[in-house]
Amino acid sequence: FSRYVPEDITTLLSMTQPLKLRGFQKWDVFCNAVNNMMNNPLLPAHGKGVLVALRPVPGIRVEQALTLCRPNRTGDIMTIGGNRL
Numbered sequence: 171f172s173r174y175v176p177e178d179i180t181t182l183l184s185m186t187q188p189l190k191l192r193g194f195q196k197w198d199v200f201c202n203a204v205n206n207m208m209n210n211p212l213l214p215a216h217g218k219g220v221l222v223a224l225r226p227v228p229g230i231r232v233e234q235a236l237t238l239c240r241p242n243r244t245g246d247i248m249t250i251g252g253n254r255l
Contacts, residue, residue: 195249219245226253236255
């Protein structure tokens with residue numbers, strides 16, 4: 171087995187649990203969550219999720235577009251930055 175596996179079972183379990191966030195997150199919380207996922211050596215390189223930047227159509231503020239988002243699953247998170255969701 172070539173991937174890193176922590177010796178302590180508590181560490182192993184905490185690093186493999188799904189993200190416990192859902193919906194809109196403040197910028198720093200969002201960035202911290204994404205950074206933690208990307209740097210987690212226990213997650214497969216191509217299994218860390220999808221990051222999408224959405225720009226609202228002209229005439230709609232990004233805050234208005236945010237009200238249309240309905241994240242259904244724990245781990246589906248979003249934030250506002252640079253006039254994008």
